[in-house]
Amino acid sequence: MGTQKTVGEFGEFALIRRISEILGLNSKEVIVGLGDDAAVVNLPNRPLVITTDTMIETVHFRREWGSASELAVKSLASNMSDLAAKCAEPAYCLVTLGLSPETPIAWVEEFYQTLARLRSEWGVEVIGGDTVRSSQLLISITALGYQIPLHPIENRTARIGDRILVTGTVGDAAAGLEILQNRAPKESVSDVDTFLIRRFQQPTPRFREAMRMIETTTPTSMTDISDGLARDLPKLCHASGVGARIHPQRLPCSLALKDYARERAALYAWKGGEDYELLFTLPPSETDRLIGCWDDPHCPLTVIGEITSPASGIVLTDWNEPSIEGFDHFRS
Amino acid sequence: MGTQKTVGEFGEFALIRRISEILGLNSKEVIVGLGDDAAVVNLPNRPLVITTDTMIETVHFRREWGSASELAVKSLASNMSDLAAKCAEPAYCLVTLGLSPETPIAWVEEFYQTLARLRSEWGVEVIGGDTVRSSQLLISITALGYQIPLHPIENRTARIGDRILVTGTVGDAAAGLEILQNRAPKESVSDVDTFLIRRFQQPTPRFREAMRMIETTTPTSMTDISDGLARDLPKLCHASGVGARIHPQRLPCSLALKDYARERAALYAWKGGEDYELLFTLPPSETDRLIGCWDDPHCPLTVIGEITSPASGIVLTDWNEPSIEGFDHFRS
Known part of the structure; x- marks a missing residue:
């Protein structure tokens, strides 16, 4: 003070x-x-996971970048992703919209029609929320889900020697955002660009993959990558009191990202946010066991490094960029 | 569409x-x-009540009107009030703050120090939340509480013939807001004004009163008065499919409000919002029973009218004002 x-x-x-x-x-x-990204409270036989995420116009998105439907997908996906990182089955959500009086009703209808569709697709019931007046469009969602008992997953229990893994590919969303920021209005985009933009606007939360994972093993720690590996990995390491060594050349990049960013693909993969993939740790033997039985071609699992002692900090091998630091929402 | x-x-x-x-x-x-203002989900033996409320700078408050501590009280109270209307004991909350990079850390510290104090006073644990960048200060809270089983309270089950009651006094907060809006910076205020401003800035959520109430009876319907009687009563009646007759001269006004507003006190009591008192309905015999044993001098219960048939709509007896309509957040 x-x-x-x-x-x-x-x-x-x-x-x-x-x-x-x-x-x-x-x-x-x-x-x-x-x-942590999500809270867990102890209900009889059924731990309840609760998480909340807020998106604000001009800070997190621009309305001209996408439709009401795309914003609905994205805002709900960011919450579902936090549930996934706790191996929780989506159950309920509360949706707050901040709208200006000038917002067309058709926009609001499209937003909620998409939530109604996602309800059956993702198994999440909208049980309440709030509508408030706001000069900037605001979307705040709180989601609740039931954690599978006996799998208490946190972001602070990684152990030295554990392997570090990610689901899917990373860096796509950051490239997609960059394309949206730089393109002229109504400019047509290539198929590669469309894929990357889609990854930014309509991410796939990995809760089904998380459920499949715990049929085989329980991660020693897990978080979703919403702020980018460069921020979410240090956060996980800090919470666990450990360090990490990452091999940038192993970061899983999509063909589209490699085509777009060429030799800088690893930079997008390390620093880019909003991929909503899962970042988790496992002992070496468990890693081998999980990868050995993982047969999902749409969502590969990749070992990108190892957990080290806290004194080592975060190290990137063969990293030629000037900094390893990620994006700070308040400092930028 | x-x-x-x-x-x-x-x-x-x-x-x-x-x-x-x-x-x-x-x-x-x-x-x-x-x-409804709050959702209730069925957990084993323990119905869980969930509610969310968002306050935005310039729309819901101005920073110069009060300290970080007062905003913390108010934003949490509005959620506790929704739990009270469902007879739920406060348990957890998630707090999202939207801050600009220029916000002093001291402001944030004062806000959370107040939440830490309220935690023990109101029995509500902060288990998570989000901090986001925002040009306007934004406070969004989601609160969870356990409903006392066998007392399923909704806002849509009022019955014809029921009495309509409110807790405490109404209209104070609207007068307090008006004083804040009209006073010059650093102008000193009277004791009466201080009381009214305090009722606006630091409302008392009525969850303890709700708990005491259900020791005697169960309301047929209940809601909190956040938007003012003129809006919250029609909402309750619409949800219940009934009408209502209100006697404005019976509306409980504080001495401070009568001193401030004189013959217009009933207008503040009817149209003013943010008192966070409870509005509820009871059959006549239950009303007599509850009032007969109610001995709280700090929070009186007052019968202000009766539930009527839906065809009658909302009627105010001897009402000389041009309109009975309340404030619409989007239309004003």
């Missing part, structure tokens, strides 16, 4: 750490509390 | 109705779903 430091000077990590300090420890009923 | 009508032309009621139509019926596990 007393200091006139600002949120921008503090940065996101320090801010979240400070909030956790002020609020202190959670009660015994809380299995996972502050400092 | 096809129409280019806007949210402002539609108004809040029609918008919420349209959203409910699109999303359709909820599943069997959902006891109370869309169209």
Whole structure:
């Protein structure tokens, strides 16, 4: 207190750490509390996972980049992805929309029609929410899901020697965002660009993959990649009190990303956010066992590095870029 | 679809109705779903109540009107009030803050220090949330509470002949807001004004009163008064398919409000919002029984009218004001 430091000077990590300090420890009923992407509370036989995510116009998206339907997919997907990282089956959500009086009703209808479609596709019931007046379009969703018992998954229990894995491909969404930012209005885009834009606008939350994973093994730690590997991996390592060594040449990049970014593909894969893939850790033997029986061609699993001692920090092998740091929402 | 009508032309009621139509019926596990202020889902022996409320700078408040601590109280109170209306004991909440990089850390610290204090006072644990970048300060809270079993309370089960009651006094918050809007910066205020401003900035959620109430009886319907009686009563009547007759001279007004508004006190009591008192209905015999044993001098219960047939609509006896309509967030 007393200091006139600002949120921008503090940065996101320090801010979240400070909030956790002020609020202190959670009660015994809380299995996972502050400092994780989703909370877990202990209900009889059924741990309940709760998560919330907010998207604001001009900060997180521009309306001209996509339809109401695409925004509905994206905002719900970011919450489903947090449930997936806790191996929770989606159950309910509350949806808050901040709208200006000038918003066409047709826009709102398209948004909710998409949520109605996703309800059956993703098994998530809209049970409430709020509509508020706002000059910037605002979408805030809270989602609840039931965690499969006996699989308590957190982002803070990675162990030295564990392998680091990711689902799918990374870096696509960042490339898609860049294309949207740079293209002229109504400019036509190539098939490659369309794929990357789609990955940014309509990500696939990996909750089915998470469920399939725990039929074979239980990750020692897991998070989704919403802020990019360069931020989400250090966060997981910090929470677990460990370091990590990453092999950038192993980062799984899509053919579209390689075509778009060429030799810089690994940079997109490391620093880019909003892929909503899962980042998780497993002991070597469990890694072999899981990969040995993983037969999903649409969502490969890739070992990208190893957990090391905390003193080593985060190391990227053969990394020629000037920095390994990711994007800070408050500092940029 | 096809129409280019806007949210402002539609108004809040029609918008919420349209959203409910699109999303359709909820599943069997959902006891109370869309169209209510809070949702109730069926967990083993413990119905869980979930609610969410969002406040946005310039739309819902101005930063110069109050401290971070006052905003923390108010934003959490609005959620606790929704839990109270479902007779639910507060348990958890998720807090999302939208901040600009220029926000002083001291502001954020004061906000969370107040939440830490309320945690023990109101019994609500902060288990998660989100911090996002936003040009306007934004506070969005989702709260969860356990409903006392065997007391399923909704806003849609009022019956013809029921008495209509409110807790505490109404209209104070609207007067407090008016004082804040009209006073010059640093202008000193009277004790009366201080009381009214405090009622606007630091409302008392009535969850303890709701718990005490169900020791004696179960309301046939209940909601909190967040948008004002003039909006919340028609909403409750619409949901229940009934009408109502209100006696404005019976509306419970504080001495401070009477001093401030004189002969217009009933107008503030009817149209003013954000009192966060409870509005509920009971059969006449149950009303007598509850009032007969109610001994809380800090929070009186007052009968303000009766539920009538739907054909009668909403009627105010001896009402000399030009309109009975309340404030629409999107139309104003």
